[in-house]
Amino acid sequence: MLDLPNLILIGPMGAGKSTIGRLLAAELSREFLDSDHEIQARCGADIPWIFDVEGEAGFRDRETQMIDELTRLEGVVIATGGGAVLREENRRALRERGTVIYLFTTVEQQLRRTAKDRNRPLLQRGDREEVLREMFALRDPLYRATADVIVRTDRRGPRAVVNEIVRRVTRLVDPLQCKA
Ligand SMILES: Nc1ncnc2c1ncn2[C@@H]1O[C@H](COP(=O)(O)OP(=O)(O)O)[C@@H](O)[C@H]1O
Numbered sequence: 653m654l655d656l657p658n659l660i661l662i663g664p665m666g667a668g669k670s671t672i673g674r675l676l677a678a679e680l681s682r683e684f685l686d687s688d689h690e691i692q693a694r695c696g697a698d699i700p701w702i703f704d705v706e707g708e709a710g711f712r713d714r715e716t717q718m719i720d721e722l723t724r725l726e727g728v729v730i731a732t733g734g735g736a737v738l739r740e741e742n743r744r745a746l747r748e749r750g751t752v753i754y755l756f757t758t759v760e761q762q763l764r765r766t767a768k769d770r771n772r773p774l775l776q777r778g779d780r781e782e783v784l785r786e787m788f789a790l791r792d793p794l795y796r797a798t799a800d801v802i803v804r805t806d807r808r809g810p811r812a813v814v815n816e817i818v819r820r821v822t823r824l825v826d827p828l829q830c831k832a
Pocket residue numbers: 663664665666667668669670671672731765766805806808809810813
């Protein structure tokens with residue numbers, strides 16, 4: 653089997669990072685780590701609680717620490733949270749320690765996929781569509797600047813997305829597709 657580097661999923665809320673990361677890791681027989689899940693496990697508290705008690709700044713500090721730790725592992729699949737690209741320090745760690753895949757989706761799909769969710773504090777206030785559009789304007793350039801590969805997730809299901817990622821990443825690592 654090809655020696656794949658860390659595969660790191662970035663992109664906005666509802667793009668499918670957590671869902672696709674798990675499937676991708678299983679497909680490649682790799683360990684899967686979800687930054688948000690690891691933060692919650694370490695704190696013994698869920699993300700809304702962390703935002704309530706420590707504010708977004710407190711959560712971002714924990715996220716930076718977690719990204720630093722997870723990206724030091726080898727040969728794993730990592731799902732980040734949607735805001736992981738906000739800090740330059742995080743972007744550098746992601747870029748330098750793995751192949752970064754931007755899971756792109758539209759605001760319309762984000763709205764559908766997060767409609768019933770209560771675990772994303774940034775979507776619990778104000779006009780959700782406006783919040784997501786503002787985030788897109790700020791973050792889309794950062795996702796693009798950080799990614800090696802961009803894969804759309806708005807027009808097909810998780811399985812098809814996983815297949816495309818495997819195809820694209822294999823080509824990156826082994827451009828001639830030769831099984832030496
Ligand atoms: N490609 C896809 N097509 C349809 N639904 C999806 C797809 N990817 C994820 N979902 C659904 O969208 C919701 C949010 O997915 P999630 O993996 O939590 O996104 P993220 O971690 O990027 O915020 C979940 O209910 C998931 O089942």
